[in-house]
Amino acid sequence: MSEVSDIGDGDWELWRGFVMMRRQLDRALEQRLQADAGISGPDFEILLPLFRTPENQLRARDLAELLGWEKSRVSHQVTRMAARGLVERRECPTDLRGSWITLTADGRRAVLKASRGNATELRRLFFDLLTDEEKIVLAAASQRVVDAASPDSCRRADEILSGVDRDADTLAAS
Amino acid sequence: MSEVSDIGDGDWELWRGFVMMRRQLDRALEQRLQADAGISGPDFEILLPLFRTPENQLRARDLAELLGWEKSRVSHQVTRMAARGLVERRECPTDLRGSWITLTADGRRAVLKASRGNATELRRLFFDLLTDEEKIVLAAASQRVVDAASPDSCRRADEILSGVDRDADTLAAS
DNA sequence: CCGGTTTCGATGACGCGTCATCCATTATGC
DNA sequence: GCATAATGGATGACGCGTCATCGAAACCGG
Numbered sequence: 001m002s003e004v005s006d007i008g009d010g011d012w013e014l015w016r017g018f019v020m021m022r023r024q025l026d027r028a029l030e031q032r033l034q035a036d037a038g039i040s041g042p043d044f045e046i047l048l049p050l051f052r053t054p055e056n057q058l059r060a061r062d063l064a065e066l067l068g069w070e071k072s073r074v075s076h077q078v079t080r081m082a083a084r085g086l087v088e089r090r091e092c093p094t095d096l097r098g099s100w101i102t103l104t105a106d107g108r109r110a111v112l113k114a115s116r117g118n119a120t121e122l123r124r125l126f127f128d129l130l131t132d133e134e135k136i137v138l139a140a141a142s143q144r145v146v147d148a149a150s151p152d153s154c155r156r157a158d159e160i161l162s163g164v165d166r167d168a169d170t171l172a173a174s
Numbered sequence: 175m176s177e178v179s180d181i182g183d184g185d186w187e188l189w190r191g192f193v194m195m196r197r198q199l200d201r202a203l204e205q206r207l208q209a210d211a212g213i214s215g216p217d218f219e220i221l222l223p224l225f226r227t228p229e230n231q232l233r234a235r236d237l238a239e240l241l242g243w244e245k246s247r248v249s250h251q252v253t254r255m256a257a258r259g260l261v262e263r264r265e266c267p268t269d270l271r272g273s274w275i276t277l278t279a280d281g282r283r284a285v286l287k288a289s290r291g292n293a294t295e296l297r298r299l300f301f302d303l304l305t306d307e308e309k310i311v312l313a314a315a316s317q318r319v320v321d322a323a324s325p326d327s328c329r330r331a332d333e334i335l336s337g338v339d340r341d342a343d344t345l346a347a348s
Numbered sequence: 349c350c351g352g353t354t355t356c357g358a359t360g361a362c363g364c365g366t367c368a369t370c371c372a373t374t375a376t377g378c
Numbered sequence: 379g380c381a382t383a384a385t386g387g388a389t390g391a392c393g394c395g396t397c398a399t400c401g402a403a404a405c406c407g408g
Binding site: 350351352355359360361365366370372373375376378 | 379380381382383384385386387388389390391392393394395396397398399400401402403404405406407408
């Protein structure tokens with residue numbers, strides 16, 4: 001019989017810790033944003049690039065690429081945020097298909113209220129807990145995973161997994 | 175005007191890569207599950223403990239604690255899965271408030287079809303990309319972050335950030 | 349036994365995220 | 379110039395996840 005799994009116990013342990021870290025981190029940051037500025041994480045992700053850009057406005061398309069979001073996600077998010085007055089949609093004169101997303105005064109206020117707490121929390125729960133060496137390791141690992149998981153390499157996955165879907169009776173243990 | 179925080183460029187770079195890694199990883203695993211067994215990540219998280227348990231059934235409460243989910247999340251998820259025939263709800267004789275969640279034959283088939291590809295993808299996109307040293311670093315870092323973000327330490331965060339004028343925020347919010 | 353409290357779980361509302369679809373505009377090839 | 383594709387973006391449907399609320403059953407101190 002084959003192994004219980006081709007993933008070792010130590011690796012499962014690592015994965016579990018990794019998932020937990022993400023969950024806790026996201027939860028803490030989200031709560032801080034909500035308490036400080038009444039906005040969500042996705043709200044802040046949109047607001048920050050708008051705030052940093054000279055004219056406080058970006059094309060939806062650029063926003064999508066900047067954040068790695070799908071276009072439809074940007075559109076939905078902007079719709080919700082526009083309803084709350086954090087951003088505004090404007091037509092694009094040079095490309096009539098396009099639309100500019102611009103920061104409103106309320107949006108600017110929200111960024112300012114959110115930034116301090118967000119940065120502090122990020123430092124407290126992440127950056128301050130890592131040594132410089134660990135940061136380098138993490139950055140390198142992240143890059144490798146991103147490269148491996150990028151659409152280009154998905155075909156490779158299909159090849160690897162193209163065999164029979166033999167039963168995986170790999171789960172009875174814990 | 176471009177400075178909104180005390181976090182260095184290198185750290186922002188790290189954070190961005192980290193976020194990207196999580197997104198890509200989740201997306202790839204999700205797609206693999208969908209292609210192999212027609213189920214989602216949350217579906218799989220529910221099915222796996224049910225599969226591993228001797229009687230193939232668990233109390234909703236235990237499922238919640240096992241996964242670290244809220245009870246309402248379990249309830250919603252089970253409702254959706256029951257509608258697709260992956261699990262069944264049954265009344266609990268010994269505690270009339272409770273309910274057993276049981277694995278159906280379809281649910282069992284789904285687990286079997288999903289497990290292999292999920293493990294392979296996890297290895298390809300994560301474990302195989304990390305050296306043993308990197309795994310140790312990552313595990314240690316994860317543990318540190320989890321400890322820092324655990325509910326116990328949340329009060330410490332409030333103290334640290336208590337200098338902010340949070341009163342004005344609440345007034346402007348609603 | 350009885351009234352308060354806690355636990356179990358379902359439910360509705362709402363924001364998030366993806367997918368499929370659609371339409372208008374712009375780019376491209378003949 | 380014109381047909382055809384490609385792009386930018388909006389929209390609806392649907393699953394995911396949280397929060398607040400609810401009712402019912404169990405627990406617990408008198």
